[in-house]
Amino acid sequence: MRKPIVLLAAVLLTWPLAGCWNRTELNELGITSATGMDRKNGKWIVTYQVVVPSAMWSGSGGGASTTSQSTIHVFSAEGKTIRDAVGNSYRKFTRRLYFPHTDVLVVGKEAAEYGVSEIMDLYLRNFDARETGLVTVTDGLASDILRQFVPPERLPGDALGKILMQETNQSGMIPSVRVFDVAQSLYSDAKAIGVPEIVLQNAAGDKGRDTMSSMDAFKPSSKPARLMLKRIAAFKGDRLVGWLDEREGYGLSWMRNDIKNTFIPFPCPGAKSEAEQSTIQIRSARTRIAPSKQGDRLVMRIRVKVRGDLVESSCRGDFASPSLIESLERPIEQEILKAIEAGWQASLRLGIDLPGFADRVHRKYPKDWRRWKNDWDERLRRIQLDVKAYASIRNIGLSQQPIRSDGRHP
Amino acid sequence: MQEALSPSSLASALNQLRERMGNSSDFIVREFADGPSAPPRMAVCYLTELVDQEQLSLLLDSLVAETRSDDDDAERIEADLRTRIRVGNVRRVHSSDEILAAVLAGEAAILSDGVAGAIAASVQGAPKRSIEEPSSQTVVRGPKEGFTEDLNVNLAQIRRRIRSPDLRVEERLVGRYTQTRVSAVYIEGIARPEVVEELRRRLDAIDIDSVLESGYIEEFIQDKSFTPFPTIQNTERPDTIAAHLLEGHVAVLVDGTPFALVLPVTFFKFFLSSEDYYQRYDIVSLVRIIRFISFFVSLLLPSLYVAITTFQQEMLPTTMLISLAAQREGVPLPALMEALLMELTFEVIREAGIRMPRVIGPAISIVGALVLGQAAVQAGLVSGAMVIIVSFTAIASFVIPSIAMSAAIRLVRFGLMFLAGTFGLFGILAGLVPLLVHMASLESFGVPYLMPVAPLRFRNFKDLVIRVPWRLMKSRPAVIGSRNPTRQADYRDKTGGR
Numbered sequence: 034m035r036k037p038i039v040l041l042a043a044v045l046l047t048w049p050l051a052g053c054w055n056r057t058e059l060n061e062l063g064i065t066s067a068t069g070m071d072r073k074n075g076k077w078i079v080t081y082q083v084v085v086p087s088a089m090w091s092g093s094g095g096g097a098s099t100t101s102q103s104t105i106h107v108f109s110a111e112g113k114t115i116r117d118a119v120g121n122s123y124r125k126f127t128r129r130l131y132f133p134h135t136d137v138l139v140v141g142k143e144a145a146e147y148g149v150s151e152i153m154d155l156y157l158r159n160f161d162a163r164e165t166g167l168v169t170v171t172d173g174l175a176s177d178i179l180r181q182f183v184p185p186e187r188l189p190g191d192a193l194g195k196i197l198m199q200e201t202n203q204s205g206m207i208p209s210v211r212v213f214d215v216a217q218s219l220y221s222d223a224k225a226i227g228v229p230e231i232v233l234q235n236a237a238g239d240k241g242r243d244t245m246s247s248m249d250a251f252k253p254s255s256k257p258a259r260l261m262l263k264r265i266a267a268f269k270g271d272r273l274v275g276w277l278d279e280r281e282g283y284g285l286s287w288m289r290n291d292i293k294n295t296f297i298p299f300p301c302p303g304a305k306s307e308a309e310q311s312t313i314q315i316r317s318a319r320t321r322i323a324p325s326k327q328g329d330r331l332v333m334r335i336r337v338k339v340r341g342d343l344v345e346s347s348c349r350g351d352f353a354s355p356s357l358i359e360s361l362e363r364p365i366e367q368e369i370l371k372a373i374e375a376g377w378q379a380s381l382r383l384g385i386d387l388p389g390f391a392d393r394v395h396r397k398y399p400k401d402w403r404r405w406k407n408d409w410d411e412r413l414r415r416i417q418l419d420v421k422a423y424a425s426i427r428n429i430g431l432s433q434q435p436i437r438s439d440g441r442h443p
Numbered sequence: 444m445q446e447a448l449s450p451s452s453l454a455s456a457l458n459q460l461r462e463r464m465g466n467s468s469d470f471i472v473r474e475f476a477d478g479p480s481a482p483p484r485m486a487v488c489y490l491t492e493l494v495d496q497e498q499l500s501l502l503l504d505s506l507v508a509e510t511r512s513d514d515d516d517a518e519r520i521e522a523d524l525r526t527r528i529r530v531g532n533v534r535r536v537h538s539s540d541e542i543l544a545a546v547l548a549g550e551a552a553i554l555s556d557g558v559a560g561a562i563a564a565s566v567q568g569a570p571k572r573s574i575e576e577p578s579s580q581t582v583v584r585g586p587k588e589g590f591t592e593d594l595n596v597n598l599a600q601i602r603r604r605i606r607s608p609d610l611r612v613e614e615r616l617v618g619r620y621t622q623t624r625v626s627a628v629y630i631e632g633i634a635r636p637e638v639v640e641e642l643r644r645r646l647d648a649i650d651i652d653s654v655l656e657s658g659y660i661e662e663f664i665q666d667k668s669f670t671p672f673p674t675i676q677n678t679e680r681p682d683t684i685a686a687h688l689l690e691g692h693v694a695v696l697v698d699g700t701p702f703a704l705v706l707p708v709t710f711f712k713f714f715l716s717s718e719d720y721y722q723r724y725d726i727v728s729l730v731r732i733i734r735f736i737s738f739f740v741s742l743l744l745p746s747l748y749v750a751i752t753t754f755q756q757e758m759l760p761t762t763m764l765i766s767l768a769a770q771r772e773g774v775p776l777p778a779l780m781e782a783l784l785m786e787l788t789f790e791v792i793r794e795a796g797i798r799m800p801r802v803i804g805p806a807i808s809i810v811g812a813l814v815l816g817q818a819a820v821q822a823g824l825v826s827g828a829m830v831i832i833v834s835f836t837a838i839a840s841f842v843i844p845s846i847a848m849s850a851a852i853r854l855v856r857f858g859l860m861f862l863a864g865t866f867g868l869f870g871i872l873a874g875l876v877p878l879l880v881h882m883a884s885l886e887s888f889g890v891p892y893l894m895p896v897a898p899l900r901f902r903n904f905k906d907l908v909i910r911v912p913w914r915l916m917k918s919r920p921a922v923i924g925s926r927n928p929t930r931q932a933d934y935r936d937k938t939g940g941r
Binding site: 048049055056060131133161 | 753754757762764765766767768771772774778864865866867869870873877
């Protein structure tokens, strides 16, 4: 009888070694739905958007409550380092800040220009911050963005993440990036990445008007101001160096093979007016890039293959004829080439390798890369693109003829 | 006390018996004398409440109608008596102890002057309950009759189902005072002889003052006492017993209880119901999967909830976490205490529901559901999610057909909840692994408890989580039914490949 007891005691004593006894009740957690990083006067300012669970769901009734209590609580803390700021935040907050459910990291302009490597280090070093969180940059202060609501979603942090994901999946102009992607780009050869910019824009187009930060934002059916994705912040290394508009970003998405599902409007072949437009919805897209040497120059062979459905058309002609469908495919290819060119020009303008050519070259010519990497910026400028796109329309929809094909065309 | 009664003195023999019974008022000695003052020639002894009055009067009739023969030869008198008694079962008993045992079993002892010992005639007629539907194991489809407290009735129900001369009944009396009839039932040629032999050995070793229910026997003959898991199945359904006998199991029936024991059994047997074999196989398979899911729910759900909400919150989807956090807002107790409190409350309600008189039943449900469920949540004492968890756990535990097994799960559940509350998911695993090791170490009469999973016996998987159609179950289960493996001939062959 003695032996089993000793054995049992030995086993029991090993259990605490697993270190799993940091018990926290749910109501002691400050669930952070979004984090903002700013810099001011050489100090980090960390802003938390903490969920107020009782406002999200009323206790006994279940479902979303109609109370006017804010569903989030936003506050900032500053410190010499980020963790220092987190530590300082406990001077003004009652609960243990809890990061695994943080969907979005918003980086303020000043912090982005200062460099994000410290933030990346924090995310990768700590187990409670998840590197799968999405990253956005804002032109002003991150803390301003975190205060805004995104009606009709009750949880703005979560909603921001959804906006970013929707954009990526449905159009691909401003592809979302995760903390992990940013960290990875720091270690890549290209050392460049584009991060979506989030702005608070009102109807007049001017930014930064603080009009969505109270629960009143839920009351009208339409508010003049709302959070939206605008441009792409281009990072070289860990620093923000410039901005790309969504058209340039779209081109980069094509080059980086990030396009999943997008709409391409294109003019009809032989169109007589601007009104003759069609739209294709891309169902599958694939971009292949192969570098090659031509003397001292590098040539990037880019081949884009897309397939999609015609979803809208005011072109004239017989849609039942394969030759017309084929002629419709040419302008689509042209549109893709134009987008890629715009993206490439933007890269050259900022002097950074946003398409990530460096990594491809390194992989293809590992020996030459050792020489080239020292003057890569210079070489990048001289890279020649050889772009071809192949579009094919798979489905023209339910109607054979455009509605206005009776000659009564404007 | 083994000395034979003196053949000459009936009176002294009767006195001796009366003295042994302490002149109990229900001990009747009916004497037959030739004349008012003549000494009795013959006597009938019985316990008045244990005999059937009609049979007794038939017996007495045959004795009174006797034309007195003046024969003094004991042998002749006895032969004469035997032919005359119009009762089915008659046997010879010798010592006074044997006579008493017969009388206590409800027989009538006929003593005759000049005859050593007595003749015991079966005129039993103790009051008994009629056959009713079993209350603990009900079925929708299947026989509705259950065992009663009378061993003979129960054996009759088995015999009626298995009309084979190979069905064996071995009876012995256990209990110094109760002298309870305990019968081992098995089918010769199917049951493994070593199991039957081992059962005999264990039954013979029992020396206790009383056996009032089969639970006494179960605790004595089970392989291991210190385990929450039952290693002997109990049932009050004769069809279940018959099915098990035909698979090679051995049944133990105890007089005075409707619950019969089945052995050896494995862990998975406790998840099967007799109805599984009466309903269509596909539906049964679905139901069985649900039962196994319910097993895990009932074992793990509260501990998983406690572990995940207090340790591994990152495992929850964000919206669920927020919803749960909202419900816990303002709840004063830690999740573990909350879970234990609710579980305890449920156990109390359950126990109260069993013990209290039937008429008060609805009152308990109202108090249980409204006061303890809804009101506790509204008062902010417990979170709504916890009530859901505990209720679902409780309902899931009733899906398991065996009450013994669901009780075992209940016991283990509390242990796991403590571990979950102190060590999180790690604690649950730290509890489950030793539990599995323990289960793998169990045996029931030489059969590994976790068979056919450990050790693997693929043949038995036909009737485990799923049940294949009857025509595909051509063999008896491995190990338990290995003595006579073939259950049926190929149905397709006989029907011409249909």
